[in-house]
Amino acid sequence: MMLGRVQVPPSVERGAVFEVRVIVQHPMETGFRRDYDGKVIPLNIVNRLACTYAGREVFRVELGSGIAANPYFVFPVVATRSGELAIEWSDDRGQAGRVSATVNVA
Amino acid sequence: MKRRTFLRVSTFALAAGALAARAQEVHDIAPLVDAITHGASAEEGGIDIGLPAIAENGNSVPLTLEVPSPMTEADHVREIHVIAERNPRPAVATFHLGPWSGRARVATRMRLAGTQKVTVVAVLSGERFRIARKEVAVESAACLDEGSLR
Numbered sequence: 001m002m003l004g005r006v007q008v009p010p011s012v013e014r015g016a017v018f019e020v021r022v023i024v025q026h027p028m029e030t031g032f033r034r035d036y037d038g039k040v041i042p043l044n045i046v047n048r049l050a051c052t053y054a055g056r057e058v059f060r061v062e063l064g065s066g067i068a069a070n071p072y073f074v075f076p077v078v079a080t081r082s083g084e085l086a087i088e089w090s091d092d093r094g095q096a097g098r099v100s101a102t103v104n105v106a
Numbered sequence: 107m108k109r110r111t112f113l114r115v116s117t118f119a120l121a122a123g124a125l126a127a128r129a130q131e132v133h134d135i136a137p138l139v140d141a142i143t144h145g146a147s148a149e150e151g152g153i154d155i156g157l158p159a160i161a162e163n164g165n166s167v168p169l170t171l172e173v174p175s176p177m178t179e180a181d182h183v184r185e186i187h188v189i190a191e192r193n194p195r196p197a198v199a200t201f202h203l204g205p206w207s208g209r210a211r212v213a214t215r216m217r218l219a220g221t222q223k224v225t226v227v228a229v230l231s232g233e234r235f236r237i238a239r240k241e242v243a244v245e246s247a248a249c250l251d252e253g254s255l256r
Contacts, residue, residue, distance in 0.1 A: 016208075017207075017208030017209055030194070030195075032194060056206065058204070058206045058207065059201070059203065059207065060201075060202040061199055061200065061201050061202070061212075061214075062199065062200040064195050064197045064198050064199060065193075065194075065195050065217070066188070066190050066193045066195060066196075066197070066198030066217050066218075067198060067199055067214060067215070067216060067217070068165060068166040068167070068214075068215040068216060068217050068248075069165070069166070071214070072213075072214060072215050073213065073214050074170075074212065074213035074214075075201070075203075075207070075211075075213075076207050076208050076209050076210075076211055076212075077206065077207060078205075078206055078207065078208040
């Protein structure tokens with residue numbers, strides 16, 4: 001399980017747009033770097049991150065090696081109902097992570 | 107070979123090698139754009155690209171993207187593609203949005219392997235496309251630290 005953090009506003013009005021901020025702890029190895037022995041550090045990046053809320057996928061990003069280490073994203077979502085907002089991601093080695101937050105719709 | 111000559115030659119070779127490693131080639135991104143638009147033409151502009159004019163460090167450059175759109179069922183932004191022509195892998199990210207997003211505005215941090223033009227292609231509902239570019243001067247590029255571990 002990889003570390004990540006997600007942040008949503010404490011409460012939002014129904015129909016309003018709110019911002020989701022997410023950061024994932026990951027080196028985003030490009031495959032171009034070498035270690036002290038001169039061996040290539042293999043490519044290993046988070047290649048996909050998706051957010052589900054209110055029973056549907058509301059955001060998805062396909063990442064390349066051009067995204068900085070510890071990928072950080074801010075994206076908007078329309079508040080429809082109170083409930084869980086979950087973010088899931090996976091890297092080239094098949095390691096996956098998940099974080100969630102509760103959305104309170106007033 | 108005299109020691110002096112050897113030193114002179116090897117110093118030159120090292121310097122040339124370092125230079126070659128530094129010169130990141132500029133990719134032709136037209137095929138990437140065509141793959142997104144399926145060869146259709148894209149409207150110029152209509153995308154706000156928030157990138158610093160000068161980035162001190164290419165390892166982490168803040169990027170914000172906003173595509174003015176009503177984000178309704180009939181008229182919304184579906185995808186935003188980010189392409190960096192001078193990165194070793196120019197396809198940086200693809201964002202998927204929809205009417206449920208409310209507005210088309212995303213932010214992230216990207217890597218830039220040197221001073222270059224960043225191209226953003228937006229895919230709108232109804233098979234419409236927009237394209238915009240922004241120049242960024244990078245003082246210390248990403249991806250050039252081969253041989254070192256930070």
